[in-house]
């Protein structure tokens with residue numbers, strides 16, 4: 001059975017209910033998580049996109065009037081307005097559930113539930129969330145992008161402007177949250193294909209069963225659930241751009257199938273033999289060290305050379321610290337509008353701490369933390385605790401980085417000494433290219449006067 005790609009969260013204090021609901025829903029939806037603690041759920045929602053929450057109305061014995069459910073329902077909607085909430089209630093509490101519906105819950109179900117009805121209710125809710133998110137994506141299609149002042153990022157966007165007007169295959173590299181999707185969309189929006197579709201496929205989230213049917217489409221009857229002829233994502237992108245995200249996570253045998261489409265610019269739907277030509281521009285991205293994957297024979301070399309005509313390297317945020325404060329201001333402005341908050345300032349110490357913090361999750365983490373701060377702030381000035389960051393975390397991230405950098409500096413000096421300043425031998429010993437070694441000598445201000 002084809003599972004619906006969706007993230008479902010079930011929140012109930014009764015672990016038996018959680019197990020039963022998870023077992024049922026896991027058969028129909030890609031990701032199903034459960035939780036007994038509503039506070040943890042709020043934290044999870046501020047970091048993740050959740051399509052649907054199934055929310056129990058009563059948490060503690062003796063508090064069975066459903067009021068707690070309403071409280072947590074409001075919290076969920078405040079943190080994640082696009083998530084749909086289905087209330088779970090017992091017969092005696094229908095009135096409170098109806099109150100929840102008036103406040104915006106999509107539906108309620110009575111415990112014990114009917115399995116089929118529950119699955120259908122969740123499916124309808126997922127569709128609603130998707131509709132809202134698509135509208136949101138469309139309305140933010142020409143959302144402002146903060147390009148950045150650091151030379152490393154400016155180089156990337158200058159290059160992006162140049163490749164945008166061509167059709168060359170472009171590979172975007174960067175850690176999680178560095179803006180690979182944003183850059184791919186930017187290239188599309190600045191290309192002659194901008195009025196045609198931009199199709200984003202997260203290859204990492206497609207399991208093997210879905211891979212071919214999602215990408216290549218299928219003919220009616222090709223498998224049990226194939227009720228009608230359906231085009232795949234490559235065909236949907238015809239005339240425009242397809243963005244193949246997380247390409248480094250595709251298993252070897254499926255890489256061959258991708259290579260074939262990229263080479264021939266045509267697809268064959270499952271259950272058909274007819275080739276269908278597609279006019280597409282291909283942008284790929286990964287956060288893996290793809291060259292290493294190629295060397296380790298985990299990624300096909302021929303596919304790598306197909307996709308990497310131009311490579312754009314997005315630097316992590318900790319290596320472009322000059323962009324942290326402008327990005328903070330950028331997101332404050334966006335979320336002030338979204339949450340209707342009159343916040344425009346941060347105290348100086350907080351600014352400094354934000355700049356020191358190492359942002360392992362890059363721009364995504366920064367954006368999430370600012371959104372959280374904008375929701376939680378009690379005054380019109382943001383303080384560090386609103387970001388969920390403590391002074392200790394800042395200090396640790398700073399010393400961790402320093403220690404690592406100190407260690408790297410020291411090992412370079414030792415290797416240089418040992419090889420009496422010979423750059424090629426030193427680079428070899430350190431497993432670096434000559435260029436990479438020169439960059440580090442400059443970065444750590446090491447003079448090679450051996």
Ligand SMILES: Nc1ncnc2c1ncn2[C@@H]1O[C@H](COP(=O)(O)OP(=O)(O)OP(=O)(O)O)[C@@H](O)[C@H]1O
Pocket residue numbers: 144145146147174175176177178179180181182183287363364367
């Ligand atoms: N230049 C930018 N200007 C404004 N917002 C940005 C920029 N780059 C990234 N962001 C924001 O940061 C978040 C992460 O960006 P994006 O999804 O493009 O990163 P990614 O590298 O594709 O992440 P992942 O590898 O985890 O999929 C998004 O919410 C995006 O809106």
